[in-house]
Amino acid sequence: MEGKRKIRIGILGFGTVGQGVWKHIKEDRAALERRLGVKLELVRAAVSDLSKKRGVKLAKSKLTDDPYAIVDDPKIDIVCELIGGTKLARKLTLRALANGKTVVTANKALICEHGDELFTAARKEGVHYFFEASVAGGIPIIKTLREGLVANRFPLIYGILNGTSNYILTRMEREGLSFEEIVGDARDLGYVEADESLDLDGWDAAHKAVILAYLAHGKWVNLDEMLVEGIRNITARDVAYASELGYKIKLLAVIARNFNDETLSVRLHPALIKKGEIMAQVDMVFNGVSLTGDVVGTTLLVGRGAGQDATASAVISDIADAVHAIQGAPGPLISEEDEDIYRQLGEGLTLAKPxxxxxxxxxxxxxxxxxxxxxxxxxxxxxxxxxxxxxxxxxxxxxxxxxxxxxxxxxxxxxxxxxxxxxxxxxxxxxxxxxxxxxxxxxx
Amino acid sequence: MEGKRKIRIGILGFGTVGQGVWKHIKEDRAALERRLGVKLELVRAAVSDLSKKRGVKLAKSKLTDDPYAIVDDPKIDIVCELIGGTKLARKLTLRALANGKTVVTANKALICEHGDELFTAARKEGVHYFFEASVAGGIPIIKTLREGLVANRFPLIYGILNGTSNYILTRMEREGLSFEEIVGDARDLGYVEADESLDLDGWDAAHKAVILAYLAHGKWVNLDEMLVEGIRNITARDVAYASELGYKIKLLAVIARNFNDETLSVRLHPALIKKGEIMAQVDMVFNGVSLTGDVVGTTLLVGRGAGQDATASAVISDIADAVHAIQGAPGPLISEEDEDIYRQLGEGLTLAKPxxxxxxxxxxxxxxxxxxxxxxxxxxxxxxxxxxxxxxxxxxxxxxxxxxxxxxxxxxxxxxxxxxxxxxxxxxxxxxxxxxxxxxxxxx
CATH class of the missing domain: 3.30.70.260 (ACT domain)
Structure with a gap:
């Protein structure tokens, strides 16, 4: 590997996903370096509490409690923003982009709320902002939508985008238990985010639906324009009666574009779907996305939507694309050209009346x-x-x-x-x- | 679009897929050009019989019966090889690559038999050879394997890779009929290739399994080293008894690597799989591929494996990647570097004893x-x-x-x-x- 360019990576946030990314890059470094044709260096990770015990142990020199020691370090090429939240994350992302760094994120709330600003900033700085891990974890849905199915327009995209609520619904169905009886287990397993409303009231999946809707249709939908309902009020009896009628209850994101009257509907709510549908077999913490393209027909992707390893896999695939981009590949999304594309995709498109x-x-x-x-x-x-x-x-x-x-x-x-x-x-x-x-x- | 580079495309073979590619590029040209930042020109298509009636009608100047008028045309940038077969297709592909053209293909038999030679030729000429459409039609499996799941090694890949046999098995199961009673319908619908053995004896799916095995493990497996069995001898009674036991019969490709003893097993045969598996729900002409990665866990992709539109969608996504590559993006596969990767992936790997x-x-x-x-x-x-x-x-x-x-x-x-x-x-x-x-x- 002599003479290969060295790409330096800094990680903001060293929770579950941050540690997963560090661990897998470390373990598979040789294979990744061969694959990417560069050397990779994990420079440091920023945390808020240096004294906290973590599963992945780092040397003192590799940990900092100053995130600016990453976003302002002139040697760092790629910043992975894995702290979550939208305030500090936004500030640090804008700063990293302004410093000419490529940013990789798993932060769906941030993109959902500030995507337009962040994409514009990346474009202005001539750098790239990657976010495969923000939707459906290990499922390469962003890449599929933007690249694999580039020949298509999408009348319908729907799917299961929140693993936690799918876990709860699956166990309610399998065991005949109530929401309250299962949600405690989900908490114990660490499946429920600290802000429980994200998982239980549908906001996490709604964020992801907004991102998919933008990528497919070039339109940012505000959460308050959307129908968003979570799973809290579903009872064991609802599940049982649905089953009697041949249905399962799943929390679905639905992104439907009518190309005749050019309206777009984006919504997130529990729904009864026929047991025979493949989507109904997507159980426990798995996610599933169905894409209907005007050329390809329907393609369905199923995989782990969350968790350390699946999300790390998605972040690392973005790091690979980031390395390509740094070496001069035209990026997949953010350029002046692409801004046009998305603007034109969304031109004349109005939100369907709920x-x-x-x-x-x-x-x-x-x-x-x-x-x-x-x-x-x-x-x-x-x-x-x-x-x-x-x-x-x-x-x-x-x-x-x-x-x-x-x-x-x-x-x-x-x-x-x-x-x-x-x-x-x-x-x-x-x-x-x-x-x-x-x-x-x-x-x- | 003034001042945009013009990319010129020639198509070898104007059958179902060739016509689909022409039609969709023509219909969606404006959107594709915006997306790719270039102008696209469909230069001409080569056929063996100029007088044959075709669904997609071309001006006389756009049709030729001389394929060299495409592979030798210095103005053409991208050649789509959609004639099938391995003799003329190999010759024309090598010639196009030698002429510095990027080649896009849907020809699994050609890659399976001559992949090594063709990849080497592309590498030598510094051009790219794209083949997303060769495996699982509209499902972006090649891109997922090489890019989306780049962080992974794959202990197991399996799936349904032949839509025709899946159509026959699905109808046998649903209607309780025999192979002989259904195969006629499949022929009438144009689902069975002219060389019936490709579909009915498993060779088509075996070709695809060989390609996936190479991409995942860097090893070309010869068809005669593989267990390959088709679906001809399955009876209605087999299907019924399997069903009684809770199984469906599917024609499966199985690519299993044991990372302990470094053996690889690649096989293609009908198998009983549990009805509850998502793969068992992949019915009719659909294909499905399950990828188990050491980081991401299991991801499953389902979609149309064949047919004019699904295959055209895959060819057009490769044309998009080809346009990127022509504009200087590092290609996804074929470079000196990548040869190393694949050689190293397969190093020390032996075929498992059947x-x-x-x-x-x-x-x-x-x-x-x-x-x-x-x-x-x-x-x-x-x-x-x-x-x-x-x-x-x-x-x-x-x-x-x-x-x-x-x-x-x-x-x-x-x-x-x-x-x-x-x-x-x-x-x-x-x-x-x-x-x-x-x-x-x-x-x-």
Missing amino acids: KSVESAYYFRLRVRDEKGVLAKVTKAFSDAGLSVATMIQHEEPSDGSAVLLFTTHVSNEAAAAKAINKLEQLDPVIEAPFLLRIFNAPEM | KSVESAYYFRLRVRDEKGVLAKVTKAFSDAGLSVATMIQHEEPSDGSAVLLFTTHVSNEAAAAKAINKLEQLDPVIEAPFLLRIFNAPEM
Whole structure:
């Protein structure tokens, strides 16, 4: 390897993923160096607490509690931003880009909130910003979308993008247990992020959906323009009834573009999908993404969406692309040209009105088990314009209530909201009505 | 687009895929040109018969029956070799490379047989040779293996790589029909290649397995060193009994590397896989590939493995990479450096002895329905060292024969061959004994 250029890497944040990246680069350095035609040096990692015990032990000289000792070190070529969060991470990323460094990140929240600014900064500085690890961990979804399927436009992208909620839903389904009974295990296993709302209320997957929507359609969607619902309110009974009807419940991101009226819908919510769908077999911590391209048809990718090793694998593949870019390869995304591409991709595209999005629905109601209640409920549905497809009633003798479960034929969000409103107002309805969407995957 | 470099493309072969590539580049030219930052010109296509009617109509000036008018045209930058076969295709590819052109191909047989020579030629000329479309059609498996999962070594790669046989097996399973009853439909639909043996005897998928094995392990495996079995001898009864036991039958390529003793096993045969596996849900003309990497864990890709549009999508993604390479990007594969990589990947690696490969087995026997036959058959198994796991007997009153179906516990190919040999010699066995392997996918 004499005479090979040396590429120096600094890591911001030495948590699970940072340690994984360090460990795997160290272990596989020879193979990676051969593959990339350069020498690699892990310069140092920045942490907030030097005294904390970590699985991967570093010499004192390799650890710093000053992140600027990385982003301002003129010798460092590639900065891996693995601290998470959006404030310090944004500041350090902008500084690293301004210093001419290539940045690799796994930070979906940062890209979702500040992608436009960060991409513009990278473009301005003539450097690159890589983020394969930010969506679906080890699944090379960004590369597939941007390079492998470059010949395509994408009417539909959907998938399971949050491993934690998929783990909880899978165990609820397999064991017939409630959300509360499983979520504790997920916490114990370290699957739930410190900010639990990211996993349990859907925000983590929503961030990823926003990134995919931008890459496929050139449009940044604000989280507050999106329908985002998590899995907290799903009960064991919902899962069991869905199963009876031939469905599983999965937390799905759905990115649908209508090329006729040029509207884009980006949403994140639990949905019933048919058990026979491959996506329904994506269980436990796995992620899955289905891409329907106008040329290639449907391609589906399944793999580990999180965890030290899978995420490290994605970060290292970005480091490999970064090494290529530093050696003069045209980057995959960020250049003046590409800005044009994304702008043109999104040109004339408007967000679909959430109320107009179509779906079939599943409703759960708790009612006082009294005469005439069913007539009232079904009238509420029909007044809202919803047509009932299936119904089942579970009586609960202990308190004289009953749980009613319905599915409807395809309608839209406006009608569903109207139905919820009407049902809420019915006197025998004693709990807030609960709704799930039924997602009908197109024929592959 | 003023001042943008013009990249000129010539196409050898204007069959299904060639027409698909032409059509999609023409239709999506503006988007592709924006994306690639160049202008694209489709110069001409070479065919063997100018008078043949084709779905995609070209002006006379765009068609030629002289392929050298493409490979020798100094203006052409990228040659797409889509004629298939290995003789003329090899000659034209070598000539195009020698003329300094970048070549894109979908020709798996050519790479399987002459990959080493072609890669060396490309390297020598300092040009690139791209072949994403040669394996698994629209699934970006080559890119995933070489770039997306660059941080990994691969103990196991397996999958469904031939859409035609998968179509036949899927319909046999769904409709309970025989191979003979379905294969005619597959022919009518144009799914079966002119050389039927490619699809029905497994050679097409074997070619693809050889390419994946080289990319993952740096070793060219000769077809005659491989176990290659197609699907012709599978009966409706095999499919039904497999189903009873919880399995589907799929034609699988299996590429397994043991990093302890540095042996590589590459094989292609029908196998029973558990219905619950995602791979078992890959039905009809779809392909699926499962990659287990030492860092990322298991990633699975599913998509259209063949057909005009899916293959065109892959060819166009290679054209995009070719455009990048022509503009100075380091290529993904072929350079002096990379030759080293692949040589080193394969260094010290030997092919596993076929007889040592382990598996559980399924056997089908037809016997005369007479006293003591079961004792003889089970003795043959135990003499061969095989331990029976399940057995079922179907009597056929019409001719006094019976069909015996067995599964065994895990053993190896040597013991299975010994069992076949012993069973053949038993007097009551009136048909050649038939064997299938049972593939136990590792935990994802």
